[in-house]
Amino acid sequence: MVYINKETRVIVQGITGHQGSFHSNEMLKFGTKVVAGISPGKAGTKVNGIPVFDNVEETLHLEPDATMISVPAPYVKDAFYEALDHGIRVIYILTEHVPVHDSMEMVNDARLKNAVVIGPNGPGITVVHEGTKIGIMPNHIFRKGNVAVISRSGTLTYEIVKSITDAGMGESTVIGLGGDAIVGLSFMDVLKELRKERQTRAVVLVGEIGGTAEEEAAEYIKSEFKKPVVAYIAGRSAPPGKRMGHAGAIITRGKGTAESKIKALNSAGVDVADYPQDIPVLLQKKLKK
Amino acid sequence: MVYINKETRVIVQGITGHQGSFHSNEMLKFGTKVVAGISPGKAGTKVNGIPVFDNVEETLHLEPDATMISVPAPYVKDAFYEALDHGIRVIYILTEHVPVHDSMEMVNDARLKNAVVIGPNGPGITVVHEGTKIGIMPNHIFRKGNVAVISRSGTLTYEIVKSITDAGMGESTVIGLGGDAIVGLSFMDVLKELRKERQTRAVVLVGEIGGTAEEEAAEYIKSEFKKPVVAYIAGRSAPPGKRMGHAGAIITRGKGTAESKIKALNSAGVDVADYPQDIPVLLQKKLKK
C-alpha cells in the first residue's frame, strides 16, 4: 500500500466544479470511498450522491483521511491549509498554475507535519490492487498487477499504463507527481515507499526535462533500490530556456537536460526507452532476468 | 537522561557578553562540554579557553548538539534560526523580553523539527547525575539524587533546590521552563520525559500564576504519571491584571489563579506546599509511603 488504501476516506474540495463533479463520480466508480464534497454555500445538496458541506470542519464526523483539491489556483493555498489544519494527511492538488511560492510553503509545511502532498498539476494516484484512486486518471486503462509507475506527466502516463496493460501485464500503484517546478513528492520519495512494498515487483519512471529529480532517483536506485526499474524521459528535443508546457519542464542554465537524466539512469542500471511504447518490452526483459 | 547528557556538546551564542562569558565558565566548571562560542567579528579569540567563531556554520566541525543563546532580545530570533537551520536540536534561550510573537514562531517551528527549546527567560537545565548543565543555575546548590525539579521560576528554584539538598536529598534533573507567556516546554512535556527515566523517583513542580500549564500537568499526572509529585505555586496573593515580574505571571480574565492550580494539583494527588521551604518535608513524606 502506498499513501492510500481501500479504506482511505476521501473528500473533494471544489466538488461542484466541472472537474470536481466529473472526477468524484469516476472515483466512486473505481471504488474510492468518497465521503464528502466541499462547496461553500452548497451545504445540504448532493453531487453524484455524495453529501456536500460548506467547509472541511463540517465533514470531520465522516473521518476523512485524504482530499482532492480542485479549486482555482488563487484559492488552492487556502483550501490546502483548511485540509491540513483539520488533520487531513493526504492532500492531492489537481489545479495547475498554482504560484510556485505557494507550493513551496505548502509542501514544506506538509513535510514537517508528516502529510503527503500529491501534485499540484498532476493526475493523482491510483492504487490498482486496492481498487482505489484519488485523481483524474482514466479508470479503464488499469489492470491489477505488479508494476508501479511514477510519473511527472499526465497523458503520457496513461499511454504508458495502457501499453503495460495491453502487453498483458498490470499495475500496482500509479502516481503522477505533477508537472510543476515544486511538487509534493519526488521520484525518490515514492521509491522509498515502494522499496519494501510487497505488491510492486518492478518500477517505471516517467521523467521529463527540468530539475534534477531523475538524477537523484538514479543515485538512490544505485545504492538502495533493488527492484528492476525502467524509464522514459520526455524532452530530448527541447531547446534550452523554453517551457515545454509544464512549468517544471524547462532546461535552465544548462541543467535538467534529457541527456543528463538518461546518462544518470543508465549508470544506475535503469534501461531508458526511446519510445513510450517500448516500456513493456523493457519491463519484460527486466522481469525475465 | 532528559534532553542533555554528559556527552552533549554545547556552544554559546553571545559568549563575549557579560552573561555569556561568566556562565560559560560556570558551565565548564560544572562539567559541561562547552565546545565553542559565537561572537561576530571575534573569530580566533578565546573566552575561558573556549574558541570563539564568527557564526554557527564555522563551529559545525565541532559537532555541537546544543546552544545557549545570550544575545539582546531583538536578535534572539536570528540567533535561534541560525542554530536551528544548522541542525542544533537543543536550544536554550537565556534572554528575557523576547517578543511573544517571536517566541510563538520559534517554539512552533522547533516542535515540528523535533528540536527542544528551553526558555526564553529561564535559568536553563541542569542534569545533576550527568554532571552537565546549560544555563545559569548556581553550581553549588546541587547534589546528585533522585528528585527532579520543573519550574517556571529562577531564584525560587534555586531556593527550593538548595532546601532539598540541605535536607539530605539530591536532584536528578532541574529545569527552568522560563517566565514568559510562551516558552518552549510545558510541565507536561517534561513530565513525559521523566515518566520512564530511571534516575528520577520524585518530582517537584514549581508553578506560578498565569496560563493553565499547571492544570494540564495535573490532568496528565492524574491519568499517566505514577511517580510521586509535590508542588509549590507562587502568586496566591497576586491581584488580577497585574504582571508579577514575569511576562507570563498574570491573571487575565479570571484565568490562571493560584487557587485553580492548587485545586487541580490536589485533585491529582499532588501535595502543594504553603512555603517553598516545606517542599523537602512533603517530599520525604511522599517517598516514605
Place this chain on the structure above:
Amino acid sequence: MNLYEFQGKELFRKFGIPVPDGYVIKAPEEVRDDIFPAALKAQVLVGGRGKAGGIKFANSREEAINMARDLLSQTIKGSKVKYVLVERKINIDKELYISITIDRSKRRPLVMASTEGGVEIESVEESKIHMKWIDPMHGYSPYIAKILAKKLNLTGDIAKQFSELLSGMSRLFEEYDAELVEINPLVITKEGKLIAADSKVIIDTDSLFRHRDVPVNLDDLTELERYAKEKDYSFVELDGDIGVIANGAGLTMATLDSLLLHGLKPRNFLDLGGTDSVDIVKNAFPLIMKANPKMIFVNIFGGVTKCDTVANGIVLAKKEFGIDKPIVVRLNGVHEEEGRQILKENGIEAFANMPEAVKKVAEIYSRISKGVS
C-alpha cells in the same frame, strides 16, 4: 501596552477594518459641528466604562460640548479621562463579538467569535463562543472566516465583509505584535454594513523596539508604578502596608504569599532582578519609602545577586536615606555569611530561613500596630 480605543481604531483604519467616522478631543471646545447625532466616549485604559457613565449621546454641538466637559472631568476606576472620542452614531441592527488573542497552552493565536456582542465575553456561555486557532507557521488563512461566518449566521455580502475584516485583524495582530485585538461590539448596521464600534488592542511591550509608531500609554499604571518604571524597577503597587524587596519574580511572589499566609498584607511587589549592584539595592529603599509602608521585609536568595552586595546596599540606604521603619532581612545563598556579618556590624539581624523571617515580620507588625492603636 494597552491602546486607547481611538488609537486602536487608527490601526483598524490602516488595516481596512471599518470604524465609525470620528475624531478625538482633549478639550470640550474641540467638538466640531459635523457628525451629529454623535456618541461621546471617554477614553480610558480600564474596562467597564459604559456602566461608569463614560458614554453619552449628543444631538448638537452645544449638547456635545457640555457632555465632553463633563466626561473630561471624570475619573473612571482611578483613571482620569484625558481624551474623548466623538463619533457619528451608528444604527445598530446586531452586535457581535470578535477577537484574536494568544492561546498560551496551544502556543498559537486564537480567534474567538460570538453572536453575543456588546457584553463582556467572560459572561457569555461557552457554547456561544466559537473558536478557531491560527497556525503560527503559515499564518492566518481565509477559511477561518468562512467557518466562523457560518457559525455567526452571516451570509452574502455581510459574510464577505466579515472575511475582509478578519483578514485585516489578523494582519494587524501579526504585524503589530499584538497580544489582543478585540472588537466588542462588532456591529451590523441597519444599512447592512459591518463596523467596529469599539476597539481593544494590546501590543506586546517587548516588541516596541520595532514599532516606533505605537504610543506609550502609562495611564493604567499608578503614580508610584510610573516612578518605578522610570527607575527601571520591576514593581507593582499593592494595597497592604508591608514593603517588600526580594530577588527573582518567583521568589518575590512567594514572599508576598508567605506574608499573606500570616495575615499580613504586602504594600508592593519589587524584584531586584539578576544584577549584582549595591546601587540597585540601595535605591530600592527610597522607592519603597514613597509607598509609606509600616515596615520593610527584604528576602534574598543569593545567586547572581550576592548576599554581601545586598547587605551593603541596605546599610548604605539606612545611612543615606535615614530609613526609620523596621527592616527584617533574610539572606541565603552566595556569600550569605559575609552578608549577615555586614548587617550584624550595622546592628541589623539577618535570618537564615524564610519561615522564621516571616514570623519575625508578623511579630514586629503586631507590635507596631498595637503601638499605633
Place this chain on the structure above:
Amino acid sequence: MNLYEFQGKELFRKFGIPVPDGYVIKAPEEVRDDIFPAALKAQVLVGGRGKAGGIKFANSREEAINMARDLLSQTIKGSKVKYVLVERKINIDKELYISITIDRSKRRPLVMASTEGGVEIESVEESKIHMKWIDPMHGYSPYIAKILAKKLNLTGDIAKQFSELLSGMSRLFEEYDAELVEINPLVITKEGKLIAADSKVIIDTDSLFRHRDVPVNLDDLTELERYAKEKDYSFVELDGDIGVIANGAGLTMATLDSLLLHGLKPRNFLDLGGTDSVDIVKNAFPLIMKANPKMIFVNIFGGVTKCDTVANGIVLAKKEFGIDKPIVVRLNGVHEEEGRQILKENGIEAFANMPEAVKKVAEIYSRISKGVS
C-alpha cells in the same frame, strides 16, 4: 515573467536596494543633460547584451543621443531594442555576484554569492560560489548575510550594506513571488558603496493575479508564440518543419522526441490541454498553418480529451480552413473507434499506434522533400 533591467531596478528601489541614478528612454531625444559620464544600456530580455555591443559610454548629451539612436535601432539575439537605460557611470572597485533563486530539489530558496561578479555565473568554478538556503517556513534570517559577507571578505560598513541589501532582495523575492532575483555585477564602488549595477528579476507568471503592478513583457516570445498566447494555446515555436498537435505536455514532448529519433524536425510544441472541445482542436490548425510546416502530425491519447472530439475538430478544420498539407493522425484511448471511424469517413487514415504513425510521417516527409528537391 522576465523583467527588463530598468523594471527590476524600480523594484530594487522599492526594497531599498541601491541602484545607480538613471532613467529609461524610448527615443534618442529623451536623453537629458544631467548625469554624465553615463552608461547607455540596451534593454532586452535575453542575456549576453554586453558582448553584442548593447552597452556604451557617453561623456555628453550629444554623444549619448547618437549612441541611443544606434542602440534603439539594434536587434539583439532576435529582440528589437525598444528601451535604453541611461545611468550615471559608477566607479567600480570590485564586482561581486549575488542571487536568490528556487532550488527545486531542496524545495526552498537558494542564495548564491561569489566574489567573481560581472561574468556569467555558469562559468564560475563551483568552489567560488557560496550557497545558503532559506527555510520557507520561517523565511530569510539575517545570519545568512553575516555568513556570506565573511565568505566574500566583506567587513565593516560594506558588510552592513550587504546585510541590508540581501534582506531587501529576500523581501522582494518573497513579496513579488520571484523565481529569480539576481545582481550581477554587484559593485563595490571606489567610494565604498555597494550598488546593484545590473538587475535580473523573473516573476512567477502564475502569481501575476496578485501583482497587478508587474508589467507583462512578451518580447522574449516569438511573434507566433505571442499569437498563440492570445489564443490561449500552450505553444512553443521550434526550428523544424513538421507541425505537431498533441495532448498533454509529456505526450507532446514525447511526440517531438519520436520525430527527432527518425531524423525529423518539429516546427512546434502544441499541447491541446485537458478540455474536450471541438473548437480548441479545430482552431489549433490555423495557428499551426501560420508556422508554414511541410506537414502536420496529430498525436492523441484520449482521456479527458476524447478521440471523437479530436476527429471532428480535424474534419471541421480541413473543411473550414482548407488545410492542404498532409496530415498524419494517431488516435488511442477514450472513443478511439468512433474517432477513427469519423476520420475514415472523411478520407483520413488514423493510426492506432504511435511508432507506426511516426514511421508514416517519416515516409510522407521523405516523399514531399524529394518532390521539392
